[in-house]
Amino acid sequence: MRKIKTPIIPIQPTFAKVKGDHELNKEAICIFAATGFFLDRDTYWKDVVALPPASINQLDADGFLVKCTPWFQWHYTPRTISFNEALQEFTTLFETIVEEQIGNKKTILPLSGGLDSRSQAVVLKKLGKEVSSYSYDFDGGYPETQLAQKIATACDFDFKPFQIEKGYVWNVIEELAKINQCNSDFTHPRQMAIIDKFEAMGDVFSLGHWGDVLFDSGTDKTVSENQLTEIILKKLIKKGGMELGNALWHQWKLEGTFEHYLHKRINTLLDTIKIKNVSAKVRAFKSLYWAPRWTSVNLSVFIEKRPVTLPYYDDRMCEFICTIPEEFLADRKLQIAYIKAQSPKLAKITWQDHRPFNLYNYGKNRIPYNLPYRIIKKAQRESNALVGKKYIQRNWELQFLGKENATQLESYLFSNPLKEWVSEEVIQAFYNAFKEKDAVTYSHPVSMLLTLALWKKNNG
Template identity: 65%
Template sequence: MPTVKTPIIPSHQKFAKAQAPHELDKKAICIFTATGFFLDTDTYWKDKKALPAASENILDDSGFLIESKPWFQWHYSPRDISFERALEEFTTLFEQIISEQLKDSKVILPLSGGLDSRTQAVALAKLKTPVTAYSYSFKGGFSESGIGKKIAKTCGFDFKEFTIESGYLWPKLEELASINHCYSDFTHPRQMAVIEELKSMEGTFSLGHWGDVLFDRGAAEGATEEDLLEISIKKIVKKGGMELAIALWQEWELAGDFESYLRDRIVNLLNRIDIENPSAKLRAFKSLYWAPRWTSVNLSVFEAAHPISLPYYDDRMCEFICTVPEEYLADRKLQIAYIKQQNPALAKITWQDHRPYNLYTFEKNISPNNLPYRIGNKLKRELKNKLGKPYIQRNWELQFLGMENDEKLQQWLFSENLHPFISKPLLAKFYNNFKTGDEVNYSHPLSMLLTLAVWKKKYND
């Protein structure tokens, strides 16, 4: 019988058949609408399950799952080592992983204004690998490409700059659904806007996904089990997601109530993780249940253009993390120290999350030091709004705002295809709340309803 072994953090979803009726798993879909991803092994269907992360799975010849057991357990086993020793080990391991993953391939490096891709840029510059870097910015938003261009120039990389235009999603919506199979909403993968340009490049993607989770604090020291539950709920449930999930739960007349069901599910998943340290435990929870079912889903968009490599996903990196003291991982200390040590010029470039500060000055990003920048930035945004050029900060603003976007959105939401799966009154309620109320709180529900509309047409007609 076939055996399927999944990595510690899978970059692809793999599925098996389950002994259950071929029926929609409406409880699972409710969680999907609340969080934007399916939880644990859930899918749209009761008789189809995702294989768990870090597991060995025995399937029969028909594809039914016979047995699943973990081959790796996340743990917290900090060694008594100095920070300098941890930094030395990280440097060696990180650069080895990148070198082995890429071999002699040309490299395509998406650059953001953060730390994960900047850390990769340091290693790639040391390897003297041919690199084409690129960044994209929202039309009318912060110029993330400005930081990326400085990083690329410092490292000697070729650089391309892309602008994410309003409404790019609609002509590519069904193509994106074919790529991610509607296991994620459609407003997050910005790379879809420039998919043809990416295909014209040469090389293997070096992607920085999950570095910000592995190399940062998971939870505050002393957090209780109840605290971890509340943090998990807050982290994974999107704005407006709980309201939409509750509305669907009630419309579908499911037993019990949604919020209790979700909390029970998360408690059970947290209880499976045998780690006492709250920060390490929350990191393990995210890596087991969030990374494979949300972060990994849209990696397929990159893969539709070129092969991908993921240094932070590497099993060896996960195993290393389990042995590093939390105080060294907290607040991105290792990545910051690596960049400063190996490429001080990169460390002097603005850190987007702490702009206008860099890796040497970011600790000054507190009041009153940062008030002049914050006030100036706010005045610039307000001036742009008064001039009829709204400051774009989030991808959904490019997809849902404006007459042309609204027309496309209505076509999908109110097509006959979606009924009676989701009633027109429920759709109208959330659509009208977005149009007349709090756009920020209702953008996620609209995005999930759009996802379900496309899924219903493409995979469930």
């Protein structure tokens, strides 16, 4: 008998066999197609499951799951403490975790213009770690590397800027399919474009993933508990995702309707979370089902080259969050206060989500204060458009648009392996809608069909 204890938020999923027929879990695949990740314990197969977070699992000698017992339950038990006390506790905990995780290793730090990686920069600088930082932006997109460069310069970190080139995914898609096992689509992990650069940068990654979920409201405080299922579905379902899930459900002649099945699954999972505060309940839901099966899957690209550390994934951080009043977590208050207290220099650098404002004046990101910036940026985009320079905002635009990309995409979408279980009629309908109707809405279904094509090719 083997025992496996999973963390509150697993960095990598662990799979086990269960009794049953070895056949495709088509209901699970429909949800995967709609959302971009597998829900709860689901996998491609009915007799293979992902071990749930925060559980103690007993497996027999053949790898079959015998018993699964939770060791931690998300809760909301706010303590009567001041904001300054909460900030001091966070500061001590955050810095202790990072010190333990990094030690004397040379650290690789991905930087953006947001708060999570900026908080990593603050603590790594304060602790005196040797850091090699980098960032990337799209060819034709927002120059994110400029903000990252400013953060790195302020911290005296080595810095390398990269640009994600058009069509890079076709050179690495087969490798990526093996790395992430087709458990998420291929257009989101931009780090795959520079995967060969990582080994020379340092010894270990320090990643800020999930800080934006733990240190913000899960949902608007006006939302009632009976609205939660719809709120969760709006967060989970990608554009065009419900349409693709419905199409596969109908083609495979599954019982009932996809909408009813999905609603029931979400309701059941929400019922297991014994938290009355709706914001904390949504945060718990996302940490239980979104982080391990979506965010963690894409960590596999980093792990392929170097070990990863994630202070916001640490069990102690999750337990801490459960005891902090929602009003302190809302609007990133604790993270912002930490950065301002520890590094005013970094706090004065533009916050990408509220550009051109920073952590001291982002409250002015509203009309009329942000109007001049918006007018200037609109004029720049229109000027670029006149000379044929398209403004790139999304990963799929670099991978799916243009003649060369179309040739590569079609070679996978209309391959024989995919057509063995998704009809050509369904494939053609979504691809035509992407090309002729609404590329933004139908980019997700096309991306998921591409993912299914690679999985089918590799799994027969």
